Amino acid sequence: MTDPCGGARRDPRLERSRAAVLAATVEILCDDGLPAVTVEAVAARAGVAKTTVYRQWDGRAHLVVDALRSTACTVAPPDSGAVREDLIGLLAGLAHALDTAPWARALAGVAESARHDPALASLHRTFAADCRGPVLEVLTRARSRGEVRPDADLTIAASALAGPLFYRRLVSLEPLDAPGLVEAIVDTVLPGLAPRAAPAAPAAGAERSSIPLGAAGEDAHLAAGRAERVHPTGDRP
Amino acid sequence: MTDPCGGARRDPRLERSRAAVLAATVEILCDDGLPAVTVEAVAARAGVAKTTVYRQWDGRAHLVVDALRSTACTVAPPDSGAVREDLIGLLAGLAHALDTAPWARALAGVAESARHDPALASLHRTFAADCRGPVLEVLTRARSRGEVRPDADLTIAASALAGPLFYRRLVSLEPLDAPGLVEAIVDTVLPGLAPRAAPAAPAAGAERSSIPLGAAGEDAHLAAGRAERVHPTGDRP
DNA sequence: CACCTTCGATACGGACGCGTAGCGGAACCG
DNA sequence: CGGTTCCGCTACGCGTCCGTATCGAAGGTG
Secondary structure, three states: OOOOOOOOOOOHHHHHHHHHHHHHHHHHHHHHOHHHOOHHHHHHHHOOOHHHHHHHOOOHHHHHHHHHHHOOEEOOOOOOOOHHHHHHHHHHHHHHHHHHOHHHHHHHHHHHHOOOOHHHHHHHHHHHHHHHHHHHHHHHHHHHHOOOOOOOOHHHHHHHHHHHHHHHHHHHOOOOOOOOHHHHHHHHHHHHHOOOOOOOOOOOOOOOOOOOOOOOHHHHHHHHHHHOEEOOOOOOO | OOOOOOOOOOOHHHHHHHHHHHHHHHHHHHHHOHHHOOHHHHHHHHOOOHHHHHHHOOOHHHHHHHHHHHOOEEOOOOOOOOHHHHHHHHHHHHHHHHHHOHHHHHHHHHHHHOOOOHHHHHHHHHHHHHHHHHHHHHHHHHHHHOOOOOOOOHHHHHHHHHHHHHHHHHHHOOOOOOOOHHHHHHHHHHHHHOOOOOOOOOOOOOOOOOOOOOOOHHHHHHHHHHHOEEOOOOOOO
16 A cells, blocks of 8 residues: 555554564463463453454464464574484474473464364474474485485484474473483484494494594584574565 | 262262263363363263253363373283383384374373363373383383393483374374384384394393293284273272 | 152353454554 | 554453252152
8 A cells, every 4th residue: 555665564553563462472372371362361461452453363363373483483404414413403402492482382282272273283284394304304414424224214213303302391291401311312212223233322433424423512502502593473584 | 878888889870970971071072172171061962961060070170180080091011021022012002092092182282281270280290100101111121131221211211212102193293003103113212222232123132131032022012902991980999 | 659869951140252343542654 | 744544442242151049850769
């Protein structure tokens, strides 16, 4: 209307209230769970009139999806040249996110509601892919590098690596920040993927492990932590 | 009152309506999710008056907990003498249960609500322990048998074994009945727990494996399947 | 068979959330 | 600086669910 230039910029008031509503939605989602996310509660916490919510979203479903999408984060899979370091960095980032990220607190609720809400189901699938993708990528690279047996099912391997973290978060409720947890998981799973007789940690420089073990682990961890980025919804890039 | 003999038998009408209500609760829980479980909906599906529900339970929370408890199942950890067979039997049973059992469909919802409902939280903890317990037991036996490294963290090992199944059920939504899935998980994790250079299947009778490996696998699987039992709530044993 | 328990049906008041409507007033655009 | 747009406020009708009370009827008990 007033702004024919590609729709990039609209009324700032719109964006402001939009951001407030989304933030409030995420807050309630984390604090009180998905069923507590009502238009009225969101509006109240956002310091916004209920009508304003209905002006930009056509119901609580769209609102929830939008809010969750705004908290999505993508991790860049590290590529240090050694599977073990890559995986430890990746999983450490995932464990930390599961411990602190907003979407992690809402995870169970989303998984539950996704069974009946197609929009949430799609979001859930996207989220799952975002979590599994980097792990698969690291494993694929490792396989092409010869660090992982060629006939290994990387899908199952990814389940074995990421699964324990989600399991602890959702089911057993065991801590995710236990020292050495991620390393233990990786070191438990990795030998089963090794090409041939190459048990675990020590030496075992069988094929062509070009990078010395030890060291670099912390770097990979930090790198993964930094790579985690929050990108607000942004209608258009 | 009318029945001083240990309280075992009460008015049959009471038990009948109680069973109908619990069954209806479980049905709604599985079909439409936890938030759909309202006293009115339950009463309607059970063909029972709402008052009847309130006569035996004092609110929806107790009702849900009672219904879920009525679907609980316990598995007897197999003891074939070989970790691999034991674990495959155990996890196959778990995978099947996650695919079909009522509580599995309600799992995410319970995990979510457990965050704010102490009763559900307690139930969730019990459930998690029931799932992890047998795995830990099998691993502990295996360790005492020398099939697992003495310094292995069995808690983490249990996460690595059961985690992938829950992960597939709750997060990645990958199938649980994929052929060879359970075997692949076990064979991926087990080498990392092996005492010393002993990759996977063959021999490896390092320490004191007094029982021959192989065989018994199918038996263990079936045994685990049969061991899964549903025990109705029953106020008193 | 008489008694007592529990049942189903119905109605009620209250709370809450939905989604809509109408109204000034303030912020923004040009 | 004037017109437009969007806001926040308030109020409404509707529906759902809660938890309780009351009633006659059906069923079990002794």
